[in-house]
Amino acid sequence: MNEAGKAFERLLGIMDDLREKCPWDRKQTLESLRLLTIEETYELADAIDMHDMKLLKEEIGDILLHMVFYAKIASEENNFNITDAINALCEKLIRRHPHIYGDVKVSGEDDVKKNWEQIKMKERKKSVLEGVPNSLPAVVKAFRIQDKAKQVGFEWENKKDVWKKVNEELEEFSHYSEQENFDKEDHEKMEKEFGDLMFSLINFSRFVNVDPEAALEKTNQKFIQRFIMMEDMAKEKQRALRDMTLQEMDALWNKAKEVYR
Numbered sequence: 001m002n003e004a005g006k007a008f009e010r011l012l013g014i015m016d017d018l019r020e021k022c023p024w025d026r027k028q029t030l031e032s033l034r035l036l037t038i039e040e041t042y043e044l045a046d047a048i049d050m051h052d053m054k055l056l057k058e059e060i061g062d063i064l065l066h067m068v069f070y071a072k073i074a075s076e077e078n079n080f081n082i083t084d085a086i087n088a089l090c091e092k093l094i095r096r097h098p099h100i101y102g103d104v105k106v107s108g109e110d111d112v113k114k115n116w117e118q119i120k121m122k123e124r125k126k127s128v129l130e131g132v133p134n135s136l137p138a139v140v141k142a143f144r145i146q147d148k149a150k151q152v153g154f155e156w157e158n159k160k161d162v163w164k165k166v167n168e169e170l171e172e173f174s175h176y177s178e179q180e181n182f183d184k185e186d187h188e189k190m191e192k193e194f195g196d197l198m199f200s201l202i203n204f205s206r207f208v209n210v211d212p213e214a215a216l217e218k219t220n221q222k223f224i225q226r227f228i229m230m231e232d233m234a235k236e237k238q239r240a241l242r243d244m245t246l247q248e249m250d251a252l253w254n255k256a257k258e259v260y261r
Helices: 003-021 023-027 030-050 053-076 082-095 109-123 138-150 159-178 184-207 212-236 246-259
Strands: none
Touching: 003 023, 003 053, 030 053, 053 082, 138 184, 138 212, 159 184, 184 212, 212 246
């Protein structure tokens, strides 16, 4: 057995011990672990964003623990075990890569993705969009929906047309910017138009190879850094932001922008 196999066997043994001897681990169910797994996934994403390899190694381990944990619970209920899950994955990967394990020819990444979706449809899917989890964050979900629709040819021909659609949606939404008061119906229409605008912007992001979720998160972090610097500069003046005028805060913001661009 190679080193990876030995390490995995060790993990399985520890999981058995924890499930038998630890009150917390013994109490866990598939449902109780669900939110914890989602949290671990976001921590993994943070490690990737920070390019922190030490943290990334740790988070990969945490995710792996959760996968082993789920399989352990399933085996206790006589549903399947970790070996079944791994073998099912191996068979799926072989089946969905006929250009590697068969005689299918591909010319690039797009062909691979199209073949993947076509094979999934033959296996169990009624719609190409069924593979998009309902619980995905909305921005990621929109990106995945659009990417999957592309695999069956439902796609804009070029980014110029997509940008034209963005401007159309912006014009429809801008109608509401001139209104002072909104009734319930107007608010619902505005929400719909704003959603359409965001969807079209996310569509454009695909055409320029920008990850919209990552781009927005970078802007979030930039805003946080600038805002904290504003607070620090205000403290140096023995002031609090809430006691400053908008013009005074704008002056601090512009200084922070010079540092965090």
